Amino acid sequence: MTQAVQDSDVRADNAGPRRSFDGLRGNRALWAFGVLALTWVAAILFARGFDSLASVRYLVQTASFLGIVAVGQTLVVMMSGIDLSVSAVVALSAVVCAQVAAGSGSTVAVLVALAVSALVGVVNAAGIVWLRLPPMVMTLASATVISGALLIYTNGSPKSASIPLLDALANGSVAGIPLATVLWLGIAAVAVWLLHLSRLGGYAFALGTSEPASRASGVPVPVTTLVMYAACALLAGVAGLVLLGFTGTSSLTMGNPYQLLSIAAVVLGGTSILGGRGHLLGTVAGALLLTLLTALLVAWNLGEGLRQVTLGLLIIVLLLVYARERRTS
């Protein structure tokens, strides 16, 4: 896989300026960073309060919740899957952690929450691999089941919890950088290795490009699917814990925004929703971009409705600029 990428780079270099411009057009993750930089400059120039260090700090801190979920979503989308259960897992992890912490201490609670989250990913993968369910159906169904299970588990009223470890993780900072952001970037680094440098990542790309072809050439589909979906769910669980630390309470609907926004961040980051094309770092830019846009619209004092309309239109325009698919599949 890496070999093929290098080959195409070499070809692009050899073919003169025109080809390398095509190469730039093709590198949609770079586009995401470019658009992010432009938007940030525009925000500093045209809106108040985006030029201070504190605002940058707050922005990267709030972006990290979405960012962590979106990194996981990227792993799954790259193999042309999709995970609609991330919203439910965010809530699951926070609610379970808050509930368990009340009885058996915070360390146990964090571990249990993460284990339960990863388990959801394993179940998703099992349904997709062995029951042959389309990823959208399987993850949608598990999201529904989780939401129902949480209602029963909490009897409709989830607890709040103050867990020092999570509080520090969500609100603390190291050398001026919020810990949540450090965590996010650390996770992104590991995910870059998993997706772009490890053998398993190559399999995921191959699956995203063509499932029949990769099956035929011996890609271990079950293992790849299992690892990617488990990692995605685990990261949604981590995001839920950080959110729990940030707000101090858990709720059954706290994950809802992340279901579609995580997919939007992945796609804005230049990853093809059809799989097999893109770079994980693009998603980091995508999550930052979405958070920045939202903050910008809030700063302009638009009402909730206008804000959503503008966000929707902006997403469409940005996707038209650099995320169009060639007419394939």
Place this chain on the structure above:
Amino acid sequence: MRNRLDLLGLCALLAVVLIAYQRLDPTLLHPSTITILSAQFLPLILAAAGQTIVMLTGGIDLSLGAVLSLGMAVFVIYPPDAPGGVVAAMALALAVTMLAGAANGVLVAYAGLPPIIVTLAASFLWGGVTLIVLPQPGGHVPEGLVRAYNFGWYGLALPAVAIGVALGLWKLIKTTHFGLALYAVGGNEHGAYANGIDTRRVKIYAYGFAGLFTGLAGIGLAIQTGSGDPTIGVPYTLNSIAVAVLGGISFFGGVGQMRGTLLGALLLGLLTNLLLFTGISTFYQMILQGVVLIVAVAVKTLATRKAVA
């Protein structure tokens, strides 16, 4: 043939559920029960019908819930004493949702973006428009209409009639050139194009009709609940997809029938109600819904895979 087996399986399941239902609630076939049940099921049935049309072209509509709320919002804010009254309100709401759907269709047809992404962005767009139209729950629905709709009009189950009319309309649409083209585009887009079908126009029409059915669902929900709510439509997005898949509509387009969707919606709705009768907490509804979806689709996929091998 395989399609017929699918539908037979659904019918058999539905029959079992109906018999169980009849035992728990002997008034099942009374006009009043039919009225209440059809009022309760109408939004999901029509939303799923809209989703089905889009899925038949090989697309998907993630903005369906937002468009449903939009139709509801436009319907309830139309002033009751304005010319045309409630009929004008319905016409306006349907026109708006149809246009919203068609706009989705234009983006899908011309933008070169996958439907899932276009409609994902559109879900923010239409959700925002809905909040501008109706910032808070409220609005006005004529009281007489609410009563007639929920409790029957001279013994006539109005919601059931509305569902019948809507599905009749679909039958009519299906017999047209567009109906054929719809399946052709979903089954093999390049082939359809090569055979002279204007695939872009077919897609725009399909999303437009989906908007129409979704608008009807929104109006039904408004009349059932007696007011409007700008965010009540959200769950219908994924529920409509679940019902369509349950009814045998393929994600890849061109496969499945509206009958299947109707059966899927009835099955899910009746099962949910059955749980209520058995006295199990309503919290279990969602778990049941998820499990039914997994089991039904898995059984179908595994069965058809064996038939192929």
